[in-house]
Amino acid sequence: MMKQKELKGDHEVNTTTTQPNETxxxxxxxxxxxxxxxxxxxxxxxxxxxxxxxxxxxxxxxGPSGCGKSTFIKTLNRMVELVPSVRTNGEILYxxxxxxxxxxxxxxxxxxxxxxxxxxxxxxxxVYDNVAYGPRTHGxxxxxxxxxxxxRSLRGAAIWDEVKDRLNENAYGLSGGQQQRLCIAxxxxxEPDVILMDEPTSALDPISTLKVEELVQELKEQYSxxxxxxNMQQAARVSDKTAFFLNGEVVEFDATDKIxxxxxxxxxxxxxxxxxx
Amino acid sequence: MNQPNKGLSIxxxxxxxxxxxxxxxxxxxxxxPFLLFLSAFVSVVTTVGIAFTLGFELFKFFERVPVAEFxxxxxxxxxxxxQRFGVWALVMGTLQITVIAMIVAVPxxxxxxxxxxxxxxxxxxxxxxxxxxxxxxxxxxxxGFFALSFVTPILQALIPGLQIYNxxxxxxxxxxxxxxxxxxxSEDSMSAVPKKxxxxxxxxxxxxxxxxxxxxxPAALSGIIASIVLGMSRAIGETMIVTIAGGSQPNFEFNPxxxxxxMTAYIVQIAKGDAGYGTIEYYSIYAVGALLFIFTLxxxxxxxxxxxxxxxEY
Amino acid sequence: MALPxxxxxxxxxxxxxxxxxxxxxxxxxxxxxxxxxxxxGLVFALLVLSTLIYDVVSxxxxxxNLDFIRNFPSRRPEQAGLYPALIGSLWLMMLxxxxxxxxxxxxxxxxxxxxxxxxxxxxIEVNIxxxxxxxxxxxxxxxxxxxxxxxxxxxxxxxGALTLGLMSLPIVIVASQEAxxxxxxxxxxxSLALGASKWQTTFNVVLPSAIxxxxxGIILAVSRAIGETAPLIMVxxxxxxxxxxxxxxxxxxxLPIQIYNWTSRPQAEFQNLAAAGIIVLMTMLIIMNSAxxxxxxxxxxxx
Numbered sequence: 081m082m083k084q085k086e087l088k089g090d091h092e093v094n095t096t097t098t099q100p101n102e103t104x105x106x107x108x109x110x111x112x113x114x115x116x117x118x119x120x121x122x123x124x125x126x127x128x129x130x131x132x133x134x135x136x137x138x139x140x141x142x143g144p145s146g147c148g149k150s151t152f153i154k155t156l157n158r159m160v161e162l163v164p165s166v167r168t169n170g171e172i173l174y175x176x177x178x179x180x181x182x183x184x185x186x187x188x189x190x191x192x193x194x195x196x197x198x199x200x201x202x203x204x205x206x207v208y209d210n211v212a213y214g215p216r217t218h219g220x221x222x223x224x225x226x227x228x229x230x231x232r233s234l235r236g237a238a239i240w241d242e243v244k245d246r247l248n249e250n251a252y253g254l255s256g257g258q259q260q261r262l263c264i265a266x267x268x269x270x271e272p273d274v275i276l277m278d279e280p281t282s283a284l285d286p287i288s289t290l291k292v293e294e295l296v297q298e299l300k301e302q303y304s305x306x307x308x309x310x311n312m313q314q315a316a317r318v319s320d321k322t323a324f325f326l327n328g329e330v331v332e333f334d335a336t337d338k339i340x341x342x343x344x345x346x347x348x349x350x351x352x353x354x355x356x357x
Numbered sequence: 358m359n360q361p362n363k364g365l366s367i368x369x370x371x372x373x374x375x376x377x378x379x380x381x382x383x384x385x386x387x388x389x390p391f392l393l394f395l396s397a398f399v400s401v402v403t404t405v406g407i408a409f410t411l412g413f414e415l416f417k418f419f420e421r422v423p424v425a426e427f428x429x430x431x432x433x434x435x436x437x438x439x440q441r442f443g444v445w446a447l448v449m450g451t452l453q454i455t456v457i458a459m460i461v462a463v464p465x466x467x468x469x470x471x472x473x474x475x476x477x478x479x480x481x482x483x484x485x486x487x488x489x490x491x492x493x494x495x496x497x498x499x500x501g502f503f504a505l506s507f508v509t510p511i512l513q514a515l516i517p518g519l520q521i522y523n524x525x526x527x528x529x530x531x532x533x534x535x536x537x538x539x540x541x542x543s544e545d546s547m548s549a550v551p552k553k554x555x556x557x558x559x560x561x562x563x564x565x566x567x568x569x570x571x572x573x574x575p576a577a578l579s580g581i582i583a584s585i586v587l588g589m590s591r592a593i594g595e596t597m598i599v600t601i602a603g604g605s606q607p608n609f610e611f612n613p614x615x616x617x618x619x620m621t622a623y624i625v626q627i628a629k630g631d632a633g634y635g636t637i638e639y640y641s642i643y644a645v646g647a648l649l650f651i652f653t654l655x656x657x658x659x660x661x662x663x664x665x666x667x668x669x670e671y
Numbered sequence: 672m673a674l675p676x677x678x679x680x681x682x683x684x685x686x687x688x689x690x691x692x693x694x695x696x697x698x699x700x701x702x703x704x705x706x707x708x709x710x711x712g713l714v715f716a717l718l719v720l721s722t723l724i725y726d727v728v729s730x731x732x733x734x735x736n737l738d739f740i741r742n743f744p745s746r747r748p749e750q751a752g753l754y755p756a757l758i759g760s761l762w763l764m765m766l767x768x769x770x771x772x773x774x775x776x777x778x779x780x781x782x783x784x785x786x787x788x789x790x791x792x793x794x795i796e797v798n799i800x801x802x803x804x805x806x807x808x809x810x811x812x813x814x815x816x817x818x819x820x821x822x823x824x825x826x827x828x829x830x831g832a833l834t835l836g837l838m839s840l841p842i843v844i845v846a847s848q849e850a851x852x853x854x855x856x857x858x859x860x861x862s863l864a865l866g867a868s869k870w871q872t873t874f875n876v877v878l879p880s881a882i883x884x885x886x887x888g889i890i891l892a893v894s895r896a897i898g899e900t901a902p903l904i905m906v907x908x909x910x911x912x913x914x915x916x917x918x919x920x921x922x923x924x925x926l927p928i929q930i931y932n933w934t935s936r937p938q939a940e941f942q943n944l945a946a947a948g949i950i951v952l953m954t955m956l957i958i959m960n961s962a963x964x965x966x967x968x969x970x971x972x973x974x
């Protein structure tokens with residue numbers, strides 16, 4: 081891999097040393113997944129997954145339930161390792177570094193890769209403390225700074241106006257949709273590069289779902305977003321690229337327009353036209 | 358998107374903190390699991406401590422008193438000039454208490470359990486269950502006082518020839534003390550029998566009584582057995598009730614009307630007295646304690662085994 | 672197709688309506704009778720409990736007053752009090768609570784959050800459940816040898832508290848484990864996904880959610896320990912002392928010991944004193960248990 085030396089010194093652009101080849105029109109990669117295999121005990125859940133996920137795009141992962149899409153997204157921040165019997169091989173390069181490297185601290189990875197879960201899971205604390213949890217955990221104690229982070233994150237998650245007068249109330253008092261946006265705000269509070277969303281709207285009503293989808297569109301400006309969804313319309317609405325998973329394999333990975341209008345693989349076509357799943 | 362202050366980069370602050378604060382967070386994450394493990398290990402150390410204590414002093418006891426006398430004789434006169442250490446006299450006291458206690462506790466405990474799990478409405482349960490919880494929380498010294506000052510006089514009025522100190526009164530009160538234990542463990546395992554099994558039998562026209570006796574109790578048998586065994590183990594180890602109301606006359610005869618001495622009451626008697634460190638009496642309490650420990654341990658292990666081995670899979 | 676057995680051809684013969692309804696009646700009667708037989712078990716427990724309370728209050732109620740709380744034990748019953756015993760019990764409580772909190776909750780956190788599923792872990796768990804069934808007097812023997820003699824703590828508050836603390840530990844561990852287990856996995860995941868370390872997650876998210884259950888367990892365990900007599904007799908709690916303890920290495924007495932002492936005297940007045948002591952002890956325990964129930968209800972209603 082060649083380094084683009086001429087960039088250095090011009091501006092203080094990006095100092096990451098393992099920046100990939102900057103071919104014209106080619107965006108930077110957030111994740112490069114090479115030959116990823118994963119087993120739960122003896123059951124193989126991911127088979128030879130290869131994906132190149134770009135920065136500042138929304139990548140949707142679709143597929144029937146049990147296809148490994150949820151497993152895959154949890155592998156990207158190594159949350160999958162909380163299941164005791166998990167084994168993996170292959171590599172996932174994040175900013176050019178294999179996240180499975182022995183000296184890669186999983187806390188560092190998860191600090192720059194945020195995650196939003198299927199069920200809203202706020203802490204049983206106040207709205208403020210929920211958002212401040214991440215920064216506090218990482219050593220930011222200054223009250224003024226925290227106040228600003230909380231406001232900025234809640235605004236970023238488009239929920240500030242709804243909760244600004246009840247920051248000290250318990251988050252369990254919010255509606256499901258508000259709770260989910262609070263969870264997004266909580267993730268934004270540590271300014272991650274990537275946000276992983278594991279079926280973030282599956283527990284929400286249509287209006288809340290719409291709000292979250294709009295939010296995803298806004299967040300794309302600053303963050304790379306990977307979203308697992310069982311809802312194909314949602315994938316079509318929000319994403320730039322779509323990967324179709326089936327039985328643990330990537331069947332097809334392409335621009336969302338292409339996948340939904342003119343898929344290459346017969347199985348993709350069958351799935352999006354609703355023949356199974 | 359609204360960004361009040363573009364200059365503040367959380368990410369940079371976090372990275373800076375990471376470098377600065379690495380050490381403390383890191384130390385906690387390295388050290389705490391070990392400290393927590395040590396806490397958990399305290400229980401193992403305690404068991405080893407008990408085994409060591411009992412074993413060590415037991416050994417000293419057997420240097421002075423032959424094993425054959427301890428386990429082969431029925432005479433226990435530790436404080437007379439001609440000392441005898443035949444532990445069966447004490448075991449007989451403990452056995453009487455246990456038998457009487459189980460005669461009281463098993464029917465009443467199981468009846469309570471059946472009522473709570475099969476008949477009581479949710480409302481009745483919330484009123485009735487606390488009675489058992491309060492009964493379970495009464496200190497044994499209080500039960501001891503109750504046995505001596507209330508139960509014994511009543512029994513003496515009913516049964517001529519009953520001594521002030523006897524096995525019957527403390528036996529009954531130990532039984533009362535155990536009722537909550539048998540009731541709650543049995544009830545747990547009976548409530549765990551799924552509703553659909555009950556409904557099946559009720560649907561065929563069985564009465565609640567028939568469901569309870571023929572369906573629920575067999576299905577919950579392992580829990581019921583465990584509750585009874587654990588109750589027995591509690592009766593064997595119970596100390597204050599029998600010390601206060603049972604007397605201090607070790608006798609190898611099964612007569613609940615007479616004064617007795619249980620293994621536990623003997624230990625208290627010596628510990629309370631002036632038996633100096635190094636005397637045979639002093640070591641004898643460890644010998645008795647070791648036997649007590651073995652009895653209860655075997656019963657607890659058995660109860661554990663029963664619940665594990667016969668855990669109902671619904 | 673004809674049934675193979677000709678007896679069953681006529682279904683009317685299969686069931687004799689009259690005798691069946693007769694039997695149903697009997698079965699229902701039996702059911703009704705036994706309902707009350709089973710209820711009698713609980714009624715008996717209630718009866719015993721009220722008799723016990725009545726017995727104690729009628730014997731000791733008149734003896735509980737300020738002097739009884741403030742005075743030292745005495746040979747003259749009308750002057751006797753349980754002040755040093757009350758203070759001794761409070762000392763014990765103050766020592767036992769932090770002990771079982773640190774060690775008990777630590778052990779529970781290890782077993783629930785950290786322990787790998789292996790033989791050592793299951794050995795520790797079996798160990799704890801067996802310790803819960805060891806008679807208290809055996810803990811007393813342990814305390815006598817290890818704390819009183821080997822560690823040379825003598826017949827001190829410390830020796831008593833360590834003995835009772837070890838005895839209470841299994842209850843605290845099991846209650847804390849249950850409290851930790853009831854904390855939803857999703858909360859742990861939320862914290863870990865924000866880059867928090869295992870310990871940060873445990874300390875800042877899991878523990879605060881579990882703390883009401885843990886406190887309830889500790890109160891119940893300590894209230895049981897405070898009512899224990901036999902282990903304290905073993906470690907040599909004094910039956911008659913003329914001073915209150917000045918530090919953790921002082922000799923001491925405690926409420927159950929004082930009650931036992933009065934119980935074992937023949938004169939009726941001392942029986943009354945024992946009953947009065949029981950009223951004080953039970954009042955203490957009822958206050959502690961009410962606090963535990965209050966905490967339990969307050970925090971279980973919220974979710």
